[in-house]
Structure formats: structure tokens, C-alpha cells
Amino acid sequence: MSYNGWIIPDIYRSFLLEMRPPKYNNVKMSHITYQLDCDKTIPCDQIIKIIGYADNGSIEAFLVDVPDFERDGFFHITISHDDNSSSKDANNLNDFNHFEPIEIPVNGFFCHGDSPYITTMLSS
Numbered sequence: 001m002s003y004n005g006w007i008i009p010d011i012y013r014s015f016l017l018e019m020r021p022p023k024y025n026n027v028k029m030s031h032i033t034y035q036l037d038c039d040k041t042i043p044c045d046q047i048i049k050i051i052g053y054a055d056n057g058s059i060e061a062f063l064v065d066v067p068d069f070e071r072d073g074f075f076h077i078t079i080s081h082d083d084n085s086s087s088k089d090a091n092n093l094n095d096f097n098h099f100e101p102i103e104i105p106v107n108g109f110f111c112h113g114d115s116p117y118i119t120t121m122l123s124s
Contacts, residue, residue, distance in 0.1 A: 004041055005034040006048065006066070006106035008077065016062070016104075020053065022080035023060055028087055032064055032075050032106065043069065043108040050077070050104065052096035058082045061090040065101070 008016070013029050022029070034043050052063030059081035066075050078087040 001036060002038055002040075002110070002112045003033055003036045004038050004043055004108070004110045006032045006043060006046055007109050008032075008104070008106055012104040012106075016050075016077075016079075019102075020060075020062075020079060023055065024058070024080040024082045024085075026082065026085075027080045028078040029080075031109070032066065032077055034066075034069060034071060034075075038110075040110050040112075042110045045105065045107050047103050048075075048106050049101040051101050052098040054093040054096040056093055058085045059087075059089050059093065061093055063096040063098070 008030060016029055017027075032048065035041070046066055046069075048067075049065040050062045051065050054061055054063065060079045061076040062079060064075040064077055069075075073091050076090050076093070078090045081087060081089065
């Protein structure tokens with residue numbers, strides 16, 4: 001399956017993992033998905049806003065605002081999930097606790113399958 005979106009640079013991934021240590025054993029905190037089953041379109045680099053957090057007892061994620069982009073549902077960064085969940089289950093989270101926005105830069109990418117994860121990045 002192809003998809004595109006935005007990669008969280010390592011320095012900001014580390015910052016976010018320190019800010020919100022993962023609760024579950026499958027740690028993600030890697031990207032924000034924009035489109036599934038897409039062509040090789042790479043979204044532009046962005047400054048995103050992390051605006052909330054939710055945890056349903058098996059998966060946790062940040063709620064994200066991506067300026068000038070929309071999708072069905074909401075943008076999120078999966079933080080972690082247990083063995084009975086998957087990252088896509090974060091799409092079903094609700095009851096986000098909102099907080100003062102945290103702005104971070106992210107890089108556009110395109111991926112055509114599970115491996116290698118990143119096939120093309122707009123910048124580093």
C-alpha cells in the first residue's frame with residue numbers, strides 16, 4: 001500500500017518521547033499520514049501543531065493540526081499501542097485532552113509499501 005504524509009525528524013521525535021513517554025510496548029511516534037493508496041505525491045514540508053492527547057487503554061496518540069491540509073477524520077501521531085492494536089486504530093480515538101499547541105517542523109514523504117519505510121523525502 002502506498003501512502004504519503006510527514007516524517008517527524010529524529011530530534012523532535014526524541015523530544016516528544018521525553019515529553020510523553022510511551023505507555024505501550026509498540027512505540028511509533030514516526031509520522032503523520034496524509035493519504036493512503038496515492039500516487040507519488042510528496043506533501044510540502046510543514047510546521048505542524050500538536051494540540052491534544054488521547055489514550056483509550058490500548059493505544060495513545062497526539063492530535064495534530066496540519067495547516068492548509070484536510071483529511072477525513074483527524075491528523076494524529078500514534079505514540080504507542082499494545083499487541084492487540086495497530087497504529088491505524090488511532091483513527092478511532094476520541095476525547096482528546098487539548099493543550100497549548102507545540103509547533104514542530106516535519107518533512108514530506110512518500111512510501112510505496114512496508115519496506116523500505118521511507119522511499120522519498122522532500123528534505124532532511
